[in-house]
Amino acid sequence: MDEQADAQSPHFDLPANVTCFARKDNAQSSERALYLEQLRNRDLPYQEFRKTADKLFNQIADDMALEFIQDEVILTPIFRAGLSLLPVFMQRIENSRLCSIGVKRNETTAMPEPYLFKVPPGISEQAKFIILEPMIATAGTMCYSLGMLKQQGYNLNKVQIIAIFCALEAVNRLQAEFPEVHVYTEVVDPTLDDKKFIVPGCGDFGDRYFGT
Numbered sequence: 001m002d003e004q005a006d007a008q009s010p011h012f013d014l015p016a017n018v019t020c021f022a023r024k025d026n027a028q029s030s031e032r033a034l035y036l037e038q039l040r041n042r043d044l045p046y047q048e049f050r051k052t053a054d055k056l057f058n059q060i061a062d063d064m065a066l067e068f069i070q071d072e073v074i075l076t077p078i079f080r081a082g083l084s085l086l087p088v089f090m091q092r093i094e095n096s097r098l099c100s101i102g103v104k105r106n107e108t109t110a111m112p113e114p115y116l117f118k119v120p121p122g123i124s125e126q127a128k129f130i131i132l133e134p135m136i137a138t139a140g141t142m143c144y145s146l147g148m149l150k151q152q153g154y155n156l157n158k159v160q161i162i163a164i165f166c167a168l169e170a171v172n173r174l175q176a177e178f179p180e181v182h183v184y185t186e187v188v189d190p191t192l193d194d195k196k197f198i199v200p201g202c203g204d205f206g207d208r209y210f211g212t
Helices: 003-007 029-040 046-068 081-092 140-151 168-177 205-210
Strands: 018-020 073-079 100-105 112-118 128-132 159-167 182-189
Touching (some): 018 168, 029 046, 046 159, 046 205, 073 081, 081 128, 081 205, 100 140, 140 159, 159 168, 168 182
Parallel strands (some): 073 100, 073 128, 128 159, 159 182
Antiparallel strands (some): 100 112
């Protein structure tokens, strides 16, 4: 594997339901590792952060979209940061529809707080939900969102997650609580800090992408 890509993906075992793109050796490894390095730069202006993130999103969408092109697809961004991934996937999967989930993390307790859950009508049992969430730190928000889908009767075997940065703690929790849901992430980082942010991560993805 390319040395840059290897540096972005520390050596530890991942759960069986996790695919880490940074651990795959392909023609784009060096380029994608460079994008990750740029996103981790806390001094990068939000305009450049957004441009870099969009380049990475496009490569991920190119990797993933063909898998869903014949399916009924419900794109499910977790508001707000997940909206950053939405345009490239809507462009490539023209038959996709939108499920809106709004769950914010309480910065004091790190617990999820829901404020929006809207699923399009007339979804078939075979529909695939593709959850878009650039960063998964504790997986509290993600587990809460998956729990809402399950409570509404949707088949979690038809749910997949696409992320950029995941913490090892998060993917282990998802494996323990929702092993039927597959996670595709660009990289898995080893730890969280005392504020429950991913280390090294890239800071608050939504704030940096949207310039807030």
